[in-house]
Amino acid sequence: MRPGPVSSVVLPAQATGTRCYARAAGPFIGVPVEHDELIDLVSDLFAVISAVSSYPEPYHLPPVQLRPLSELQAMVCKGPCQLRGFYMPRKGVYLNDTLDIRNDVIARSVLLHELVHHVQELSGRFDIVPNQCDRWWSREREAYEIQNAYLRENGNGVRFALDSLPYMCGDR
């Protein structure tokens, strides 16, 4: 049985809470992903996450919205920035609408990465990490690991790594 529907409610633009940034892919012109198709895809990706991690599939799906880059930038960037997507607790996943999540496994892996942040949030698994930056870092590391496992299982050689992000939690 599938969990509840993905909300299509347009949420207010407010940049708070845990965020995850990823650089945007090139322009994509395609057929928009329909509501039911998105629900199926999100459900399938949560099943993948559950299979490769200890996270159970959530009973309710978070809102997932494909939006123009300019709209995403207005939500989380002070100026122009390149974004593939981000997750906001209690608001859900926002994805760059140039991502071809129907046909491109790398684009789908970006969605999966953001969905990992949702199950992390639900589980509270990293709440015990006292430092906010370390907490963010731990979440990202796990999300990239699960994203890479997904790519590997789909025979894709691309790997996402925290190496591409500066370590910003102070001196070690």
Ligand SMILES: [Zn+2]
């Ligand atoms: Zn992330």
